[in-house]
Amino acid sequence: MARRVFAISLWPGLIAAALVALLSLGTLAAVALRAESFSALNRFDWLAVRFTLVQAALSAALSVGFAIPAARALARRRFRGRTLLVTLLGAPFILPTIVAILGLTAVFGRSGAVSVLLGWAGFEPISIYGFHGVVLAHVFFNLPLATRLLLQGWGTIPAERFRLAAALQFGPRDLFRHIEIPMLREIVPGALTVIFLICTTSFAVALTFGGGPRATTVELAIYEAFRYDFNLGKASLLALIQVLICVAAALVSLRFGVPQIGQVGLDRTVQRFDAAGIGTRSADAFWMALVSLFLLAPLVAIALRGATGLADLPAPVWEAALRSLLTALGSAALAIVLSLTLALSALRWRWLEGVGMTAIAASPLVMGTGLYIMLFAVTDPANWALLITALVNAAMSLPFILRALGPALATAERDYGRLADSLGMTGRTRLRFVLLPRLGAPLGFSAGLAAALSMGDLGVITLFARPDSATLPLQIYRLMGSYRMDQAMGAALLLLGLSLALFYIFDLWGRRRA
Template sequence: MAQRVFSVILWPGLITAALVAALSFGTLGAVALRAESFSALSRFDWMAVRFTVVQALLSAALSILFAIPAARALARRSFPGRGLLITLLGAPFILPTIVAILGLTAVFGNAGFVSVALSWAGLEPISIYGFHGVVLAHVFFNLPLATRLLLQGWGAIPAERFRLASSLHFGPRDIFRHLELPMLKEIVPGAFTVIFLICTTSFAIALTFGGGPKATTVELAIYEAFRYDFNLGKASLLALIQVAICAVAAAASLKFRVPQMGSGGLHRVVQRFDARNTSARALDMLWVGLISVFLLTPLLAIALRGAPGLLDLPASVWSAALRSILTAIGSAFLAIFMSLALALSALRFRSLEIIGMSSIAASPLVMGTGLYIVLFAVTDPADWALPITALVNAVMSMPFILRALGPALSGAERDYGRLSDSLGLTGFSRVRLVLFPRLRVPMGFSAGLAAALSMGDLGVIALFARPEAATLPLQIYRLMGSYRMDQAMGAALLLLGLSLALFYIFDLWGRRRA
């Protein structure tokens, strides 16, 4: 891109980079100023730190362990509905957390399908709460992501290598050793660290299934110290520890390669001559069936139990839904604007993209804590609950959006940059006429992803919102707390429908006339 283009469009990216840095590191500075000595942390707080790391390690390990045979089965089998199942695995973040929690409760809870079946068999019902409940929920959320990442790796192995292996009379062990194992060594470490990072910063799952000294994460400890005790010093110190854990995990993830979530190779089944026997075919279909049942049963339970509850939703749920929609739309537009501005500026200054990705090492609850401390000195933070929620969710979405917009923007500038220079297209005219039409597809997908993530947020809004100004996820959590499960199921079904609708509308806008 010519230098004169940046004279017009560079400043939005610089402002965005400064804003992201302030939210990622400035809020950390705000909480650091309020932090007391390490003696302020009790034994139970250090237990929360240990619980956070242990559950994240175990959740990531189990997600990868079960994803390997599932992805292998999907990579070498063709069956009806395979494309739809892969599509569902391609969007694990669209599902609101509170919806998944209710679905898991409907299946594994005290009155769930599994517990009822155990009661019929004369056995004690299982409890989903505590350490095993947190791990189960995290595996449910991250198993699709791990499977998708590994499936991308299998799809990247050229089909010619499998043909060559067949001509050399390779057996299943030889193919695994020479073709599949090298791919797994490249992908598994990066996928593991990404899932570990997600499990470390999880809030809603720990809030619902955790609790108590033995099942409290750092995120939940920050929330409790801040919301119930109003101990800003303790919350600040816990926030610093949380950022340190996230920074270590993010630094580790940067050392490993994680494949892009593209579609190349995923919908073409490679001929696997080593897997034509009956036992291999039965084993593959068993894994496909198990992962399908595990992932789709909670969603089916939400649909079955939530449909009757839709007719009995209180007015507070509908007003909360409206607030969630407005917040999600605002967050999506804000995320796209900031990401596009930063991506344009990063064409000249590559370091700006690193600043945009820095929010992956920060926790939204830490950002919320820092913003609360800053706003508390000048105004009532509750008055800014929805704008702050939209802003934090937009910043937390930026790492995913930059990964989608960055390559598309670089490709468009590489293909049409010199022609645009020769025609004198600069500044916003260049963006509007040349770049924007070629960015509509990733922009639409990214906006839908940002809106869906914001719709399901239960972290920042739980810090700021007054009882009468709750969003839909927070209202669902309150219905669960008051044991109004039928209404909670109905509200969860409403949240799921609204999230999918927003994602579809934004994605459709991007694909139309692109």
């Protein structure tokens, strides 16, 4: 019966899978056909490869290293505002990259708060540009992600383990060694590989804080070969190297993606008997304060400085904001249609969901380069800048949306599928009255996530945009390049507000329809 019911839904799913395969694999094929021999790369290109690997590895190690004591402190403390603090840890994931960059510059730049304090103490101001700036920005984005992942790991440890440790009079070190370290062995490798994958495909951070022979990533080298030299052969070869790095990291992340901790308890409330000492209290307070200050200070700086520049924004900024808003809405709609059709068809053919997940190993700039090569022979790719940006952003958000929609859709079909079969509800009727009403919350969350990610994207648009077709993130980058920092801060505050508003509106709509 299930095959007859979902026969109508299979063709849209196959079409969606073909489109995703074209974006992730077809663009790669176009890039491969245009690529030249490895002899076309010079020493600086191989330095970019080494820099990409080194900064990604160090960023992942620092993010997870600082996340361990922070997550441990949150796991064994209960205090007013804890829920809000944990929620704020998810904010950098939807925070526009260019906004975070401006915030970090306001705090750690040569004229930022940290440099001012160092000047008062008699030290030279610091520079945020170069290797350490790239690593600092990546830690800012990925420390919250690592903390959330590790905090979930601590939540899987049964309460009985801590009660037994208290009965055996374990101290904090003994408890960490015998109970918490085995959990970390399961969680940490997956967190490291996921963050490494994210850092290898980071573009806006390297574009702003990097540059030069010693601070250029492969993504940035692709952009420079494409934008400045228009050397499609070299850009294609670099794109292939980037794909190989992403595929290798993705395979490792899949190996560690779902930790199997294997701890079962009676769901009792966890009591941490090791948290009463003054030493542990001081250490936990220190780490929570340090992480909170590191994450919130750039956002506060954006709010304070952006409020003064918001009223002085030129007309091109507002026009760019409108283009970004339309692009984000189009990208969210396209992402929902693609993911929903793939998830529906995956109820019968599971491999279709795997096609949608291939975007996790793809690079947005590789997709953009491949699409440019495909379109260059028949039309001017710049005429399709916003459409291509929306399309690539939709593809890049598919892995996250499928993880939200797929399990919810499978649960709805498992619970109500036989009843719908007995009533003869097929096709659109089944989708409208049985499945969609039970997908309100994940649909709203997914649409908000896709819209917010697209709103703050500074990637593909840099390859295609003309001066009169920039999105808001690109316009902010141009304001920064012309040293109009007050207007850049005001535009960043506008971008932050629009991104959070899109996520909140869609998420609220979904929860109300749930």
